[in-house]
Amino acid sequence: MSQRRVELTLTVNGQRYEAAVEPRKTLADTLREDCGLTGTHLGCEHGVCGACTVLVDDEPVRSCLMFAVQCGSQAIRTVEGLADGDRLHPIQQAFWEHHGLQCGFCTPGFLMLATSVLESRPDIGDEELREVLASNLCRCTGYQNIITSVHAARDQMRS
Amino acid sequence: MRWTGRSLRRFEDPALVRGLGRFVADVADQHRGTLHAAFVRSPVPAGEIRSIEAPPGAPVLTAESFPGIRTMCARLDRPDFVALETPVLASDAVRHPGEPVALVVAGSRAEAEDLAEQVVVDIEATRPVLDATAATDPDAPTVHAGLDMPMGNNVVLDARFATEGLEAAFEEADEIVALDIRAHRQNALPIEARGALAAHDRGTGRTTLTAANQMPHMLRTALADILDIGEAELRVVTPEVGGAFGQKMCVPREYVALVAAARLLGATIAWIEDRSENLLASWHSRDHSYLLRGAFNRSGMLLGLDADIVCNIGAYSNYPVTFGVEPLMAMAELPGPYRLSQYRVRSRAVTTNMCPIAPYRGVSRPVLTLAMERLMDTAARRLDLDPVEIRRANLVSEFPYSMPTGLPVDPGSYVETLDAAVEALDLEGFRRRQQQAAAEGRYLGVGFSVFGERTGYGTPAFAARAMEITPGYETVQLEMNPSGDVTARIGASPHGQGLATALSQLLADELGVEPRQVAVVHGDTDTTPYGWGTFASRSMVIAGGAAKLAAERLAAQLREIAAHHLEASPDDIRLEDGSAVVAGTSVGVTLPEIARIAHHSSHLLPAPMEPGLSVSATYDPGGTFSNACHAAVVEVDPDTGHVRLERFVVIADAGLEVNPMIVEGQIHGGVTQGIANALYEELVTDDDGNLLTASLMDFLPPTVCEVPLIEVTHVQTITDASITGAKGVGEGGAIGAPAAVLNAISDALSPLGIEVDEMPATPSRVRELIRRAQSTTTGGPT
Ligand code: FES
Ligand code: FES
Numbered sequence: 001m002s003q004r005r006v007e008l009t010l011t012v013n014g015q016r017y018e019a020a021v022e023p024r025k026t027l028a029d030t031l032r033e034d035c036g037l038t039g040t041h042l043g044c045e046h047g048v049c050g051a052c053t054v055l056v057d058d059e060p061v062r063s064c065l066m067f068a069v070q071c072g073s074q075a076i077r078t079v080e081g082l083a084d085g086d087r088l089h090p091i092q093q094a095f096w097e098h099h100g101l102q103c104g105f106c107t108p109g110f111l112m113l114a115t116s117v118l119e120s121r122p123d124i125g126d127e128e129l130r131e132v133l134a135s136n137l138c139r140c141t142g143y144q145n146i147i148t149s150v151h152a153a154r155d156q157m158r159s
Numbered sequence: 160m161r162w163t164g165r166s167l168r169r170f171e172d173p174a175l176v177r178g179l180g181r182f183v184a185d186v187a188d189q190h191r192g193t194l195h196a197a198f199v200r201s202p203v204p205a206g207e208i209r210s211i212e213a214p215p216g217a218p219v220l221t222a223e224s225f226p227g228i229r230t231m232c233a234r235l236d237r238p239d240f241v242a243l244e245t246p247v248l249a250s251d252a253v254r255h256p257g258e259p260v261a262l263v264v265a266g267s268r269a270e271a272e273d274l275a276e277q278v279v280v281d282i283e284a285t286r287p288v289l290d291a292t293a294a295t296d297p298d299a300p301t302v303h304a305g306l307d308m309p310m311g312n313n314v315v316l317d318a319r320f321a322t323e324g325l326e327a328a329f330e331e332a333d334e335i336v337a338l339d340i341r342a343h344r345q346n347a348l349p350i351e352a353r354g355a356l357a358a359h360d361r362g363t364g365r366t367t368l369t370a371a372n373q374m375p376h377m378l379r380t381a382l383a384d385i386l387d388i389g390e391a392e393l394r395v396v397t398p399e400v401g402g403a404f405g406q407k408m409c410v411p412r413e414y415v416a417l418v419a420a421a422r423l424l425g426a427t428i429a430w431i432e433d434r435s436e437n438l439l440a441s442w443h444s445r446d447h448s449y450l451l452r453g454a455f456n457r458s459g460m461l462l463g464l465d466a467d468i469v470c471n472i473g474a475y476s477n478y479p480v481t482f483g484v485e486p487l488m489a490m491a492e493l494p495g496p497y498r499l500s501q502y503r504v505r506s507r508a509v510t511t512n513m514c515p516i517a518p519y520r521g522v523s524r525p526v527l528t529l530a531m532e533r534l535m536d537t538a539a540r541r542l543d544l545d546p547v548e549i550r551r552a553n554l555v556s557e558f559p560y561s562m563p564t565g566l567p568v569d570p571g572s573y574v575e576t577l578d579a580a581v582e583a584l585d586l587e588g589f590r591r592r593q594q595q596a597a598a599e600g601r602y603l604g605v606g607f608s609v610f611g612e613r614t615g616y617g618t619p620a621f622a623a624r625a626m627e628i629t630p631g632y633e634t635v636q637l638e639m640n641p642s643g644d645v646t647a648r649i650g651a652s653p654h655g656q657g658l659a660t661a662l663s664q665l666l667a668d669e670l671g672v673e674p675r676q677v678a679v680v681h682g683d684t685d686t687t688p689y690g691w692g693t694f695a696s697r698s699m700v701i702a703g704g705a706a707k708l709a710a711e712r713l714a715a716q717l718r719e720i721a722a723h724h725l726e727a728s729p730d731d732i733r734l735e736d737g738s739a740v741v742a743g744t745s746v747g748v749t750l751p752e753i754a755r756i757a758h759h760s761s762h763l764l765p766a767p768m769e770p771g772l773s774v775s776a777t778y779d780p781g782g783t784f785s786n787a788c789h790a791a792v793v794e795v796d797p798d799t800g801h802v803r804l805e806r807f808v809v810i811a812d813a814g815l816e817v818n819p820m821i822v823e824g825q826i827h828g829g830v831t832q833g834i835a836n837a838l839y840e841e842l843v844t845d846d847d848g849n850l851l852t853a854s855l856m857d858f859l860p861p862t863v864c865e866v867p868l869i870e871v872t873h874v875q876t877i878t879d880a881s882i883t884g885a886k887g888v889g890e891g892g893a894i895g896a897p898a899a900v901l902n903a904i905s906d907a908l909s910p911l912g913i914e915v916d917e918m919p920a921t922p923s924r925v926r927e928l929i930r931r932a933q934s935t936t937t938g939g940p941t
Contacts, residue, residue, distance in 0.1 A: 025269070032184075032185075032188045033188050038178070038184070039179065041182065043351065043352075044854070045434060046434065046854055048854070048856060049350060080177065082177070095172070095176050096172045096173065099820050102828060103351070104399065104655070105349075106401075107175055130863055134862035134863045134864040135862075137350060137862060139832070140402050140828045141824060141828055141831075142827030142869060145824060145827065146863070147863065
């Protein structure tokens, strides 16, 4: 049943959003419904597919498994914050160039996951990178071009 | 310079990588005042509804709320078919777990789900029947009680075909190989589950359904028919769609109920399916069994094939293609690319208390390919022949070829792709490595799968199934705007295939413009010509064909105007680099100039040409076959039953490749689903019909760690069965991979005498086979 709403301020992509949400409302739903940021997608709502991956204080999290009320003081980053105006982030550019997406539904989750790992570990090796990317599911690409894309972005971001 | 054949980056992608693609849930969440629906579903597979009780005043809609609504019923016009009617909401009986019984509407999805939980549906559960073979027993419960079942209990299609000399072929045989092939129940599992948003405009009286769907025009027709309203009152929009693979092709009961509710309440209502609902009660797939007998002579020639195919189609028919698509495709295409003159087949659809089945990538072909390829490998082992040799001996190599069912096979590269796969694998080298590994107690194996994929099904192909609703053609409307840019409106409905990019490449070549000057409009019944949507690897063949025909018409008109303007002959005009030039000269006029004349100075047009630059064309091909050879190398861990894929080689022939990057992506994705189908994914139900795999913790799509590098080589056989030369590629990966994987496991375990005929070959199944093999050879369990 509906619950008392809690007022909170979320900082997403450097912008502040005021929202009044039920304590049970997930971060994903809050981003989508209260902040209007629908780039974060929901593929399972139980923590397996990773489509909902966003960065909370630069760490990748499943936003379907986190409540919005847990995030009042942290910096949240979503896919909408990757590009700099019209200039795509290297990871976005790499997915475009290497056909790292087909339907694009899983893509925001993969982009955020890859961004966090490449930012925190620019020298990560292929094998470990593969294991990190195994956190998320894609049903269209067979992953091969996702790997190619992330490798390309890694090289680009290092140089 | 031609655009066709180039791996152009996709025009679809910049929005998607920025999170600016709009999927149906995004449209719903961005629309202010959207109400949300949740469905109350049957917890049991079979039973009688006694009552439905809702909290007082709760907005709960049941079948009674929609008195004028019809049942959903698609038919095949053939005597061996029993039509099944699907109520939009169950009112008297429930026939599968998760069947929708009522619809609850609230201000948010969470509130709707809360309310749905408070609705009490009193169902008197009855004994269900879950297995297709068990369902045909006269004593089994009848799923649709009261319906006449002349072909046997729960048998809703019983199709047969036989050539005359079948018995003689079996008498003549040196070896008869019998197989029992099983493909268990699976789910296409697009990462975006299903979902729709119905918005009723009380002013105009029109309702717009924005839906995750592959066939928007068909959906509109179905809604109009079922709700008994005019088609003009409806608009169907398919925004970005997050993968579909067949699951978003057929008309869901939920979408119909949603439109009815929106019209009843004069509201905008969204239903976004959750993953558990999706696994439980969207459409399921596969669930086929084949009893197969092949008659071979000593040198491995296939003399005759005898098959008994049973498809568990679940509780209801899908709409519009019906449950007949599974058994009928299986029987028509089973012989595949192997020369065969004697063929007998019986193919049944059986209704059970399981979730209904709808086409999933490849439909019956992953299973029929598995059946034929297991047959070839098993026969080779029995006859002590090489699996490559037995295939070479039987494969079609002269064209056109006609299957025993009369199906024509256009030129392809069956033997060539097999040979190329053998070379890519270094088969001899592998066999040496396999022997060395065996000496160390390791089990390595290689498996091949050669198949033809019938694509570009036009109306004649579907009409052969006697479908009341016969899909097939596509129409493309082309318009050159006054600025010289081109708008292409298509009835196809891409959802991840990059069709807009590929079509604009094709059109650019025909019209002498750049691809970025072509806008492809799709997925809106208000703005696109009637068509059948995107499924069955058809879009580049059929929508591509229609685009080419339309472009030829538009090009002819452009040449005529240019010729008139330049005082030349239209035959001498070439369209290139944005201009119409007189061949061999520098005399020309730009396309924007021609376009301005056509639209803004139409008095200057040659008589009797009409103003504007707008043409339309339809293409309805007879069908073609793309083909491929897949080869898998595996290592099986005998202690755990775990299968590790070491290599996966694909030699693919999809005819002309308009955008090779996109083609390769389709192959990667298809093969990955094929591997998933072969090894991991299964919907498991307990004896009471409860789904045990209702989350992604239990239904296991592969991650990047389970998928090997997919090594693709492209071959392009161009035939005149497709006017663009493209043969279609969407499903091939999923069709060939299961057979290659199961053949490889069987090869690996051949020292133990194991043949793997069941998919998915999960670790527990593989372990069970090993345990059984070892207990028969050692006399005791291990
Ligand atoms: S939606 Fe969050 S992990 Fe799938
Ligand atoms: S691109 Fe469709 S799910 Fe990944």
